[in-house]
Amino acid sequence: xxxxIYALAFTGGFVIMSLELLGGRVLAPxxxxxxxxxxxxxxxxxxxxxxxxxxxxxxxxHRPSLTKFGIIxxxxxxxxxxxxxxxxxAMIFIFERVEDPRYGSLLAASxxxxxxxxxxxxxxPYSVRLLVASTHESGQVAGRxxxxxxxxxxxxxxxxxxxxxxxxxxxxxxxxxxLALLLMSAIALTAGNxxxxxxxxxxxxxxxx
Amino acid sequence: MPNQxxxxxxxxxxxxxxxxxxxxxxxxxxxxxxxxxxxxIIHRExxxxxxxxxxxxxxxxxxxxxxxxxxxxxxxxxxxxPRKMVFPYxxxxxxxxxxxxxxxxxxxxxxxxxxxxxxxxxxxxEAKIDAVEIDPAVKTVAExxxxxxxxxxxxVILKDARVHTxxxxxxxxxxxxxxxxxxxxxxxxxxxxxxxxxxETRELLTEGGVVAANTFAISRLYDHESxxxxxxxxxxxxxxxxISANRxxxxxxxxxxxxxxLAAAGRAxxxxxxxxxxxxxxxxxxxxxxxxxxxxxxxLTDQYSPANLLSxx
Numbered sequence: 001x002x003x004x005i006y007a008l009a010f011t012g013g014f015v016i017m018s019l020e021l022l023g024g025r026v027l028a029p030x031x032x033x034x035x036x037x038x039x040x041x042x043x044x045x046x047x048x049x050x051x052x053x054x055x056x057x058x059x060x061x062h063r064p065s066l067t068k069f070g071i072i073x074x075x076x077x078x079x080x081x082x083x084x085x086x087x088x089x090a091m092i093f094i095f096e097r098v099e100d101p102r103y104g105s106l107l108a109a110s111x112x113x114x115x116x117x118x119x120x121x122x123x124x125p126y127s128v129r130l131l132v133a134s135t136h137e138s139g140q141v142a143g144r145x146x147x148x149x150x151x152x153x154x155x156x157x158x159x160x161x162x163x164x165x166x167x168x169x170x171x172x173x174x175x176x177x178x179l180a181l182l183l184m185s186a187i188a189l190t191a192g193n194x195x196x197x198x199x200x201x202x203x204x205x206x207x208x209x
Numbered sequence: 210m211p212n213q214x215x216x217x218x219x220x221x222x223x224x225x226x227x228x229x230x231x232x233x234x235x236x237x238x239x240x241x242x243x244x245x246x247x248x249x250i251i252h253r254e255x256x257x258x259x260x261x262x263x264x265x266x267x268x269x270x271x272x273x274x275x276x277x278x279x280x281x282x283x284x285x286x287x288x289x290x291p292r293k294m295v296f297p298y299x300x301x302x303x304x305x306x307x308x309x310x311x312x313x314x315x316x317x318x319x320x321x322x323x324x325x326x327x328x329x330x331x332x333x334x335e336a337k338i339d340a341v342e343i344d345p346a347v348k349t350v351a352e353x354x355x356x357x358x359x360x361x362x363x364x365v366i367l368k369d370a371r372v373h374t375x376x377x378x379x380x381x382x383x384x385x386x387x388x389x390x391x392x393x394x395x396x397x398x399x400x401x402x403x404x405x406x407x408x409e410t411r412e413l414l415t416e417g418g419v420v421a422a423n424t425f426a427i428s429r430l431y432d433h434e435s436x437x438x439x440x441x442x443x444x445x446x447x448x449x450x451x452i453s454a455n456r457x458x459x460x461x462x463x464x465x466x467x468x469x470x471l472a473a474a475g476r477a478x479x480x481x482x483x484x485x486x487x488x489x490x491x492x493x494x495x496x497x498x499x500x501x502x503x504x505x506x507x508x509l510t511d512q513y514s515p516a517n518l519l520s521x522x
Contacts, residue, residue: 028400029511032369034343035257096379101372162518169512 001066004191005127006148008073011184012123013152015177018160019080020045023113025170026083030091031105040105041113048114052121059122060129066195069130070188072122077181080116084171087112124149252354256346259396263354269295270354272322284322286355292328293486298423298455299324300487301448302388305421305459307474307489308466312336312385316377316413318370318401319391320347323357328485330363338363339384341373343391343398371400374409383415389422399514402434406511407441417463426456430519432506439500440508447497459496468496 023041024033031037059068091108098104127145132138164173251270252263262273271285285295294300302325306312313336317326320342330338340363342348348365351357359365366373370391387410391401400406410420420442425431426449438445438458445460466474475489482489507513 025399025511025514029371029403029405030375032343032372033398033400034369095375099376101369165513166515166518169510171512 001191001195002131004066004187005069005130006145008069008184008188009123009127009145009149010152011180012073012076012120013149014156014159015076015080015181016045016049016117016120016156017153018156018164018173018177019113019116021157021160022170022173023109025165026087026112027091027105027108030095031101031108034101036102037105040102040109043106044109044113045117048117049121052118052123053125055118056122057125057129060126064126064129066130066188066192068192069123069126070185070192072119072126073181073185073188076116076119076123077178077185079119080174080181081178083112083116084174252350254346254350256344258344258346261344261346261350263350272350272355284324284355286322286324291356292331292484294324294328296455297450298457300485301450301455301457301492302390302421302423303328303482303485303487304448304457304489304492305386305388305419306332306478306482307471308459308461309386309417309419310474310478314382314384314386314415315339316341316384316387318387318389320351320357320365321390322355323351324355325388325390326363327357330360332481334362336362339366339373340364341366341368341370343367343369370398371406371409374406374413378409378413382413383418384413385415385418387414387418387420389420389424392423392425397430397516397520399509399516400511402437402509402516403514404437404440404508404510407437411441411462414462417461419462420458420460422458422460424456424458425520426454428520429506429522430516431456432503433509433516433519435500435502436504436506437509444498447499447501448492449495449497450492451495465498468493471496 020041023045024038027037027041031040056072090111094104094108094111098107124145127149128138128142131141131145160173168176248264248266250262250264252261254261259274264271264273268288269285270288271283273283283296284299287293287295294303312329312333315326315329315333315336315338317329317338317340320326320340323340326338326340329336342365345367348357348367368376389401389410391398407420414420422438424434435447435458438460442460442462444465445458446465448457448459449455472493475493479489509516
C-alpha cells in the first residue's frame with residue numbers, strides 16, 4: 001500500500017507543475033506573455049495549493065482511507081478536463097470586460113486553475129496521514145513524501161517544457177494529465193476496495209473463531 | 210503534491226536563472242573577447258525582457274538584445290548619416306512600400322532603435338504610426354541613444370503585441386501596413402508566431418493591406434513559419450538577400466501584385482527611398498513566390514507552437 005500512495009503523490013506533483021507550465025500558454029493569446037502573466041499564474045497556483053493543504057489536512061481527520069484518497073484524484077481529473085473546451089470562452093468573457101491585462105490574467109488564471117489545483121493541494125497532507133503510523137516516524141515519512149512528489153514536479157516540468165510541447169497539442173497534453181489522474185484514482189479505489197475487503201474478512205474470521 | 214518551496218523556487222527561478230546565466234556568459238565568456246579594440250559598450254542593461262546593449266564603433270551605434278555573437282537582429286545607426294539603414298533586413302522591410310505606396314495607418318510590432326518608424330514618419334508625415342513595444346526599457350534606449358521621439362502622428366504603445374492586436378480589432382481599428390519585427394533576442398514570443406495571431410493580424414489589415422515580417426531563415430523554424438504564413442495569407446513574396454541571414458515575408462490581404470507592378474512601384478518610389486540606402490533594384494531579384502522549404506512541416510497554432518525548441522534544431 002505505501003508504494004501506491006507514493007506513486008499517487010508522484011503523479012500529483014507531476015500534474016501540478018505540468019499544468020502550471022501550460023498555464024502560460026493557455027493565457028498568452030489573450031493576455032500576452034508579459035511578466036505579470038506569469039505572476040498571475042504563480043500567484044493563483046500558490047494560493048490554491050495553500051488552500052488545498054488546509055482542506056486536505058482537515059479531511060484527513062475523518063476516517064482517512066485509500067478510497068477517499070482515490071476520490072480526490074477523480075475529482076481533480078473532472079475539474080481539470082474542462083480546460084480543454086472552456087478556457088477559450090472563459091478568456092473571451094474576461095478579455096471583453098477587463099481592460100488591464102494584469103487583472104485580466106489574474107482573473108482568468110483564477111477561474112481556470114483554482115478548482116483543480118486546490119483539490120491537488122489536498123493530496124500532500126492526506127498522503128502523510130495515510131502513511132504515518134507513529135509520531136516517531138512522522139517527520140521521515142513527510143520528508144520522503146515531499147521528496148517523491150517534488151521529484152514528480154521536477155519531471156513534470158522537464159517533460160512538458162522539453163518534449164510534450166514539441167510532440168503534442170496543448171489540449172492533448174491537458175487530456176493526458178486528466179487521464180493520468182483518473183488512472184491513479186482507479187488504482188487507489190481498487191486497492192482501497194481490496195484492503196477493506198481484507199479487513200472485513202479478517203474481522204469475520206476473528207468473530208467466527 | 211509540490212510543497213510550497215517547490216513552486217516558489219520555480220517562480221523565482223524563471224526570471225533570475227535566465228538573467229544569472231546571461232550575466233555569467235557576459236562577464237566570463239564574452240566580454241574579454243567580444244569587441245574589437247575600437248568598439249565600446251556605452252550602455253548595458255538587463256531589462257525585464259532581455260539584455261540590452263548599445264555599443265559604439267567609431268561613428269556607428271548598435272543596439273543588441275543578446276550577448277550572443279550569432280545574434281541576428283540588431284539596429285545600427287551611422288551617426289554621420291543617421292537616415293542610412295545599415296542592415297539588409299531593415300531595407301527589406303521597407304520594400305513593403307512597393308505593395309502599399311501610400312499607407313495612412315501603420316502598425317509596427319517591435320520598436321528596436323526606432324529605425325523603421327522614424328523612416329516611415331519622415332516619408333509619410335501625415336500617416337498615423339503605432340509602434341508596439343513590450344519593454345519600456347527599449348523605448349528609453351531608443352530615445353536616449355537613437356534619437357527616437359514620439360510626435361502627434363507617431364506613438365509608442367507599451368503592450369504585448371497580441372493584446373494590442375486583439376484590442377485594436379475590438380475597437381474597429383485597421384492598418385494599411387503592419388510590420389512584424391518582434392523577434393529580437395534569444396527568446397521568441399511563441400504566441401506571436403501562430404496561425405491564430407496571423408489571422409488576427411490579417412483581420413486588422415484594410416482591404417489590400419500588407420504585412421511585412423522579419424523572420425527566421427535558418428533552423429527548422431523556417432519551414433514551420435513559412436507554412437503558417439501560407440495557411441493564412443496564401444502565396445506571399447519571400448524576400449531573401451545574399452548578404453543576410455534574414456528573410457522577409459511580404460504578404461497581402463488581397464491580390465499579390467506581380468513583379469512588373471513591383472518594378473513599376475520601385476521606379477515611382479525608389480528615389481524617396483534612396484536617402485535610407487534602400488536600393489530597390491538590388492533586392493528585386495531576391496523576390497520569390499516559390500516554396501523553398503519543407504511544405505510538410507506542421508503549421509504553428511496556439512495549440513502547437515514550440516518555436517523556441519524548433520529554432521534550435
